[in-house]
Amino acid sequence: MLATDTTLGQSLANRGVSRRQLVKFCTAMLGTLALPDRYLAQTMAAVTKARKPVLVWLPFQDCTGCSESMLRSSHPDVADVVLDLLSWEYHEVVMAGAGDAANKVLDRVAKEEKGKYIVVVEGAIPTADDGMYCTIGGRTALDIATQMCSNAAATIAVGACAFDGGLVRSSPNPTGALGVHEAVPGIKVINMSGCPHNPVNTAAVLVHYLTFHDLPDLDQYNRPLFAYGRIIHDQCERRAHFDAGRFVTEWGDDGHKKGWCLYKMGCKGPEANFNCPIVQWNDHTSWPIRAGHGCIACASPRFWDNMSPFYDRLPMVHGFGVEASASHIGAGLLGSALVGVTIHGLVRTIKPVPYPVEAINTPAPNPETTAGKEN
């Protein structure tokens, strides 16, 4: 029986969560989304409304790393998301039911919540050999994705594999794996690329959706601009070292200990869009470059094939001259910030975009629904 008067506000109050904490949570979400605080009231109203929207999380050709990443969500706390913000009804890795009991949840949601529920997809979808490389309950991943995504209000593709096939699709793509927007054309998709996705961003998308009933502004790959609109290199804590020509040249050398730039060790930061340096990981504890290793551009399109070998220096076009210039900088011949910026600009210019843009089913951001958000 539905008790429609039970709101999140009440359930929060029941367990001693104050309005102050709710305001704090909503403000943090607005910060991630780069929205002004005049949206606070609207956000709070959305997350405290009577009936929670239903969410189903579908795993296909995955490693479950994106589920694990969601379990690491700290702002909001994962229990708040799963129990209070949404009705999280299907998620194989943590749900109570199994077998028929689980399969019935999907059928019920597709029918009773038609057009209202949210789907999260984790993992690629195999299309070779009738899709028999992934079955659940005797049905193919493609069959389940088509049913569930077609009837949903929106689909959130988390992680590189659901975005564009990820590692599973990399050469020679043994199973004909595709990302969800290609495997199930014509659905409304937002892509949260990354290996894994960052739960801070995904939680922010969920809150945005609950507040505005629409997805945030997207880029050409259907990724939210707030998370994928800037280059890692431009946000990197080691950027000053690049500009000053201070590079790590061997793992464990003095420059490595001093936190110098990892460009010469193969860092793909100059080619990668992601807010990784800003939101970081695991409650803002660190991120890969902070751990002394180069970026592998895990949020970029088809990064496994396009960005590897991961220890080769950018650009992968040999003899262009950037490597030579960077070497000179490292040797101290040139060291001005201006040169660094110029090199960075060159790298940006020459890198081809090997992604089949036309294959993406992109509903352009709707100017009416997104107007006035100032992001």
Add this chain to the structure above:
Amino acid sequence: MARIVVDPVSRIEGHLRIEANLEGGKLTDAWSSGTMFRGIEMILKGRDPREAWIWAQRICGVCTMVHAIASVRAVEDALKIDVPENAKLVRNLIAGAQMVQDHVVHFYHLHALDWVDVAAALKADPARTSSLAQSISNCEKSSAIYFKGVQSRVKAVVDSGQLSLFASGYWGHPAYTLPPEVNLMAVAHYLEALAWQKDFIRIHAVLGGKNPHPQSFLVGGMSTAMDPNEPAAVITPERIIFMRDLVRGALKFVNDYYIPDVLAIAPLYKDWFTRGEGLGNFLAYGDYSSGDQSDPKTFLFPRGIVMGRDLSRVLPVDPHKITESVAHSWYEYSSGGNLDETGGKHPAIGETFPKYSGPKAPFDHLDVDAKYSWLKAPRYDGKPMEVGPLARMVVGYASGKKEIKDSIDGVLKALNAPPTVLFSTLGRIAARALESQLMARQLESWVNQLDDNLAHGKTAIFNPVRWDPSSWPNSASGVGFHEAPRGALGHWVEIEGKAIKNYQAVVPTTWNAGPRDSKGQRGAYEAALLNTPVADPNRPLEILRTIHSFDPCIACAVHVVDAQGREYTIPRIP
């Protein structure tokens, strides 16, 4: 006779299907099928072996990093690279932290709901729950007000009619027999563990930039540069303090929650000390040295084999005796020769071509007389084996390893039970908890060793001699072993002309969840389900209990090799 199908088996990693025959209220036969295939080893071919770990790590995001460590060890073995002590310590810390965190998540979030009835927690008296909690643990959060708060939260979710993850549970099933107060305590600790796991795993963020999929391994060491005087280094005195706090917190969590909860719940389900026995053959490669990693005698968890539940003998591990059969797996071996009696080939000479031959989807049943799984069937000396926490504890116990023996004897004494109760569904749960405690006790010593090295200016963490591929021989092969949370893991790599020629992983869940071989010998899951009573075929809770006790990880288990099928020298275990 009824055929029971459980697909998906939820609260596991990956895609697992169980089919079983029920007769006279008991399971008379069972088949375990992995239903997803990606082909990661095919994808690895031709790539730079120095980055194999970045790819191989994505075999699994639950047991994240275990394939990274096995991969760098395999390439380092092939290229004969000795790794500095600090790198070994950091790897031990990352892997040990993974083991503790993963086991806690398994017990509370993947397994507990097989034993704990969430709905029944609403009937509990918070005051009595408080007395119970205080009688078994020193845990601070144990007041009646605290348990009342948890109960209110559960009630709010139930009253809303939107039960979220709990909507599809088998609540009220007759096999749930815990008193309401134990249920409420367990539900409270489910939420505590959910909060703790993401807090503790920040140690991976410190040492790897993020979790899942930490990004700091290197062939030859680790990228976590250390320096006592450089605040921008990765390992600094400040970060040591942070990590020491985290590992102390981990030991406290295991001591205050995990161990007491297992000891409180297990005796209330005594029947399960004799159910789910399984094969009785156990394999452990051993791991976690605080000294010389090349010497198995220094391992925290010893290497060895126990056959037929015989605790009086520990056999040595000979990796030449490992084979994989595809008699019931959706692969083909092209050449007829080189097969052993189980239809198996050694991983190093293995060759596999995926070829699905099962029913067309949607289907109701698999043809279990033919091929029925994407998992292969690994065998040791022609015999199916169980790997994992129970295998490690059984091998350690039979080896007379003091810490392990004391720990197990202590629990057996508390339960007033003989060692034979280890060979059971609950035995696996107890073994997992005990090794979490052993590991949690160990973690701080590794932090302290790092701290000591830092203080003495001993900061080497990478061996650069073989980083440049021009220093490599034209061809090389190696193997890397690791004891992952779910058991014995091995990666085999063959390098030729600076690129990966062949890559192979033989993974814990492949041992446990694999199908039959050509002799018809059952895999560990299949054997463990035999004779299990099932009260209600439409709600097969009992199947979940035993399968979950192995902690399945199917993405890990499904793999494929693409080798040349020629003679190959198998490297010795380092």
